[in-house]
Amino acid sequence: MVKSAVKVIVRTRPTANFAQGYLDVKDGIRAININLPKKNETQNVVNNQRESYSFKFDNVLHNSSQETVFEECGREVISSFIDGYNGTIMAYGQTGAGKTFTMTGTTANYKQRGIIPRCIEHIFQEISNKPEKAFNVSVTYLEIYNENLFDLLNNDPTGSDDYQIMEDAKGVTFVRGIQKVATTSEEEALSLMFEGEANRAICEHQMNKASTRSHCVFTIHLESRSRVESNGQIVYSKLNLVDLAGSERVGKTHSSGQVLKEATYINKSLSFLEQVVIALSTPSREHVPYRQSKLTMFLKDSLGGNCKTLLVANIWGEATQLDETVSTLKFASRMMRVSNEATINIHMNPEALIKKYEKQIVELKQELAMHDQLKGVNQATYDPYTEEQQLELRKEIKRYVRNETEELEIKNIRHIKEIFQQFKKMMQTAELEARDRGSQPVTQRESKSKLDNGALKGSEANVSGVGDVDDNNGFGVGAAVPSANYRKESVVSQTRAQEEPEVNMMKIEEAEKAPIDRNEAYELFKSSSGSESIVKMKEETQLLKDKKNAFKVLTLQVNEAKKKIDSTKEEIEAKQQEVSGQKGDNDIVDEEEMLLYQRLKEAKKEYRDSFEERKMAKAEIDFVSRAVENSRVKLLSSFEDWYRETYGQPLELEQSSPDINTKESFSRDKDEDQLDDGERFEKLELERIRRDDPESLAFYRAKKVVGNKTLKKTLSQKR
Numbered sequence: 001m002v003k004s005a006v007k008v009i010v011r012t013r014p015t016a017n018f019a020q021g022y023l024d025v026k027d028g029i030r031a032i033n034i035n036l037p038k039k040n041e042t043q044n045v046v047n048n049q050r051e052s053y054s055f056k057f058d059n060v061l062h063n064s065s066q067e068t069v070f071e072e073c074g075r076e077v078i079s080s081f082i083d084g085y086n087g088t089i090m091a092y093g094q095t096g097a098g099k100t101f102t103m104t105g106t107t108a109n110y111k112q113r114g115i116i117p118r119c120i121e122h123i124f125q126e127i128s129n130k131p132e133k134a135f136n137v138s139v140t141y142l143e144i145y146n147e148n149l150f151d152l153l154n155n156d157p158t159g160s161d162d163y164q165i166m167e168d169a170k171g172v173t174f175v176r177g178i179q180k181v182a183t184t185s186e187e188e189a190l191s192l193m194f195e196g197e198a199n200r201a202i203c204e205h206q207m208n209k210a211s212t213r214s215h216c217v218f219t220i221h222l223e224s225r226s227r228v229e230s231n232g233q234i235v236y237s238k239l240n241l242v243d244l245a246g247s248e249r250v251g252k253t254h255s256s257g258q259v260l261k262e263a264t265y266i267n268k269s270l271s272f273l274e275q276v277v278i279a280l281s282t283p284s285r286e287h288v289p290y291r292q293s294k295l296t297m298f299l300k301d302s303l304g305g306n307c308k309t310l311l312v313a314n315i316w317g318e319a320t321q322l323d324e325t326v327s328t329l330k331f332a333s334r335m336m337r338v339s340n341e342a343t344i345n346i347h348m349n350p351e352a353l354i355k356k357y358e359k360q361i362v363e364l365k366q367e368l369a370m371h372d373q374l375k376g377v378n379q380a381t382y383d384p385y386t387e388e389q390q391l392e393l394r395k396e397i398k399r400y401v402r403n404e405t406e407e408l409e410i411k412n413i414r415h416i417k418e419i420f421q422q423f424k425k426m427m428q429t430a431e432l433e434a435r436d437r438g439s440q441p442v443t444q445r446e447s448k449s450k451l452d453n454g455a456l457k458g459s460e461a462n463v464s465g466v467g468d469v470d471d472n473n474g475f476g477v478g479a480a481v482p483s484a485n486y487r488k489e490s491v492v493s494q495t496r497a498q499e500e501p502e503v504n505m506m507k508i509e510e511a512e513k514a515p516i517d518r519n520e521a522y523e524l525f526k527s528s529s530g531s532e533s534i535v536k537m538k539e540e541t542q543l544l545k546d547k548k549n550a551f552k553v554l555t556l557q558v559n560e561a562k563k564k565i566d567s568t569k570e571e572i573e574a575k576q577q578e579v580s581g582q583k584g585d586n587d588i589v590d591e592e593e594m595l596l597y598q599r600l601k602e603a604k605k606e607y608r609d610s611f612e613e614r615k616m617a618k619a620e621i622d623f624v625s626r627a628v629e630n631s632r633v634k635l636l637s638s639f640e641d642w643y644r645e646t647y648g649q650p651l652e653l654e655q656s657s658p659d660i661n662t663k664e665s666f667s668r669d670k671d672e673d674q675l676d677d678g679e680r681f682e683k684l685e686l687e688r689i690r691r692d693d694p695e696s697l698a699f700y701r702a703k704k705v706v707g708n709k710t711l712k713k714t715l716s717q718k719r
């Protein structure tokens with residue numbers, strides 16, 4: 001068991017107006033001293049307000065880089081998170097102190113990325129260094145605004161009353177209804193972060209709320225199991241990365257209306273967070289008021305107990321912000337008193353549980369047998385009935401139904417269950433036979449035989465005597481008239497409709513037995529359940545082609561306009577030289593030159609317009625390419641599902657994809673000469689990143705994906 005207190009790190013936002021003399025930041029000795037100016041000095045009023053404060057923290061990061069902050073805050077939490085401990089990193093502080101900068105960073109700049117993208121990067125790195133374990137990573141992104149919950153991974157993040165914070169039997173908190181998205185790579189997880197940020201901005205706009213007024217929690221969920229030991233253990237852990245709402249006090253903001261309402265909610269939830277923290281740091285505590293706010297409910301399993309918690313207190317070291325700085329530091333130092341006992345969250349996997357239960361069952365049976373013996377119930381057994389026992393029981397039931405015996409002797413619960421079981425089987429057999437008889441064509445021979453036997457007389461011909469007892473099969477469907485026994489060879493005529501299903505059945509049976517070559521299977525799939533997807537993908541591919549053609553035309557237009565600009569400029573220059581050669585007439589612009597300027601202006605406008613249009617077209621191409629790629633992946637996975645269902649076995653790995661690409665005649669890796677300008681630029685850019693800064697590749701790719709999605713949203717809103 002690891003014992004740790006909540007770690008508190010103070011980070012200062014760099015400023016040119018640092019409050020020298022009032023604020024003394026000693027990062028070497030991890031302390032901050034504050035000397036407040038006396039407020040009432042000038043009014044000759046006795047000033048009881050404390051003037052100086054001294055705080056000590058786990059660390060003080062003064063004007064530090066994002067990398068240093070991550071090294072101090074993220075590393076340790078991540079490695080214990082990978083080992084199965086929950087972790088929480090929270091950014092606290094007044095609006096503008098740098099909470100979002102600390103947690104997310106600037107999304108436009110890789111070097112300035114914050115704790116969340118760095119955690120994602122390191123988690124996937126650590127995972128790849130542990131081949132002996134299998135990991136599943138998933139992500140949720142929650143926003144709490146005015147005590148309402150919003151799912152930032154939902155493309156319509158306008159909140160829902162269905163979202164509810166719950167707690168499972170093991171005390172793990174979760175939000176019912178929000179999306180938990182599985183991710184297999186750094187790039188995917190980063191895309192989700194960017195998507196959440198984009199949704200947050202959209203939601204902010206739609207609901208007219210500032211992001212600073214809400215709490216945001218990006219949670220990474222991890223599930224790991226050993227690949228080498230079969231101990232059946234699954235280790236679960238979650239890492240909450242929290243960007244808290246601005247902590248400034250309501251009084252200071254002199255607010256009203258919506259702003260006051262928001263401020264009240266924030267102050268309440270932060271104050272409950274503080275109460276929870278104080279309760280947790282009091283050893284004799286009886287009750288911790290988690291349920292007072294959504295934030296504390298959600299963080300319940302991440303503040304006390306099973307968690308490693310870290311608070312980054314962001315301060316803004318300017319003289320005008322001193323009050324807020326004191327308030328932030330007070331909160332931060334109270335947080336340091338919380339003591340956590342972190343434990344690994346181990347759950348058993350279902351197979352291991354089954355083994356455990358089987359063992360328990362054997363032991364319980366042994367105990368029961370002993371119990372029966374002590375009570376003199378010698379025959380009690382708990383194994384299933386044998387075939388002979390079942391047959392014997394069926395005979396007993398028949399005798400009972402025929403009234404040959406008054407009652408069925410009941411021996412024990414197992415016996416009752418078996419009677420019901422057999423009774424059910426007999427009923428099912430009877431029903432099946434009744435159905436068979438109803439659907440059989442009557443052959444001439446059988447009809448004749450019925451007539452011979454006098455079995456069909458007038459209306460009696462329809463009476464089958466359902467419910468009579470059949471000695472062979474339990475409950476019968478009446479007297480076993482010859483026509484009731486279906487024999488294929490005796491059927492004189494069958495309709496085509498009756499024949500066909502049989503032929504098809506044979507085909508399927510054959511197919512199930514012998515899986516065919518992947519390409520043949522793919523052809524079959526294309527003409528059956530895959531046809532719709534193929535059509536959709538073809539349409540998208542065609543659309544992509546059209547967009548690319550349009551893009552080429554626009555590129556030509558841009559180049560034409562550029563040529564026009566250059567040639568007009570040359571003409572103007574020539575004209576100016578010609579004019580300057582003519583004495584005494586150098587300041588006057590003649591009509592020809594005027595026209596040239598006019599032409600230049602028009603060419604420039606043409607250039608700008610087609611350049612903008614081309615930019616838009618490029619973004620659309622990116623978007624449609626992704627749609628095609630998505631359809632390709634979906635098609636592949638539905639082909640795999642179809643193959644598994646049809647042939648009862650999965651498609652071999654080496655069989656899976658390549659032919660689908662070539663068959664649909666589009667490929668992700670094109671030759672250089674097949675690329676258009678935009679694609680060529682993108683390729684060069686990716687090559688540059690790969691060469692100069694390979695670690696940032698996933699970050700850029702993820703940003704591009706989300707950029708496309710946001711564009712899609714924007715386009716669809718425009719329509």
Ligand SMILES: Nc1ncnc2c1ncn2[C@@H]1O[C@H](COP(=O)(O)OP(=O)(O)OP(=O)(O)O)[C@@H](O)[C@H]1O
Nearest residue numbers: 013014094095096097098099100101102211212246
């Ligand atoms: N350590 C830092 N280095 C450089 N710039 C910073 C730093 N901290 C904050 N900033 C800049 O200060 C501004 C405000 O920061 P940020 O938005 O992160 O504050 P915040 O506390 O999250 O505020 P809010 O509550 O409004 O979300 C941003 O422009 C951010 O880029």
